[in-house]
Amino acid sequence: MNAFESQLRLIRRLQVHSKLASLGLHKKILASFPNPLHKESVTNCHAKCKFGHKESSSWARRPEGRLVADRLYTLLTRMYSKAVIDRNLNEFELLEVYNVYKALYPKDEISPTRIYYFNPKIRSGDLIVKPHCSKCRKSFITHFQDQAKLCGSCKIVEKEASKAKKLASLNAPSEDNNPAEETLKTANS
Numbered sequence: 001m002n003a004f005e006s007q008l009r010l011i012r013r014l015q016v017h018s019k020l021a022s023l024g025l026h027k028k029i030l031a032s033f034p035n036p037l038h039k040e041s042v043t044n045c046h047a048k049c050k051f052g053h054k055e056s057s058s059w060a061r062r063p064e065g066r067l068v069a070d071r072l073y074t075l076l077t078r079m080y081s082k083a084v085i086d087r088n089l090n091e092f093e094l095l096e097v098y099n100v101y102k103a104l105y106p107k108d109e110i111s112p113t114r115i116y117y118f119n120p121k122i123r124s125g126d127l128i129v130k131p132h133c134s135k136c137r138k139s140f141i142t143h144f145q146d147q148a149k150l151c152g153s154c155k156i157v158e159k160e161a162s163k164a165k166k167l168a169s170l171n172a173p174s175e176d177n178n179p180a181e182e183t184l185k186t187a188n189s
């Protein structure tokens with residue numbers, strides 16, 4: 001790589017850092033990349049950020065969070081390979097995964113910080129890859145405190161179906177005050 005090319009690469013790297021900072025990527029992650037942005041620039045970029053995600057895995061416990069975790073796992077392993085889980089993403093991959101994720105699922109709550117910590121959380125055992133959902137048979141992610149048997153998507157379907165069932169039973173006319181039945185009773189007496 002000649003001097004011009006390496007200069008271009010550095011500029012591209014700093015552009016990616018600046019974009020990631022504006023998306024709220026933790027300062028300590030940014031600082032771990034080669035040639036990080038100056039601290040002041042990072043703070044300026046962070047000022048525009050709307051995400052305040054922390055280094056945690058508890059977001060993957062709610063059914064909606066589990067769906068995000070399943071989608072993220074599928075995306076990561078399809079864009080790279082299953083071996084991607086064994087390492088941390090570099091800044092270029094991180095921005096690429098974030099952009100593809102948001103293009104596919106624009107309404108999901110996801111941030112580069114959450115994506116970055118996803119692989120280490122699987123390696124540490126906070127998040128577990130289960131080989132088969134007991135309903136759809138796809139592999140899925142569960143939190144170590146939950147040990148779920150259903151993937152996020154099947155869990156949401158199950159939850160919505162049970163809500164609909166409850167609502168239907170509340171709206172159904174009860175036997176006690178069914179007017180047709182009352183009329184029949186009166187006619188027979």
Ligand SMILES: [Zn+2]
Nearest residue numbers: 133136151154
């Ligand atoms: Zn499933």
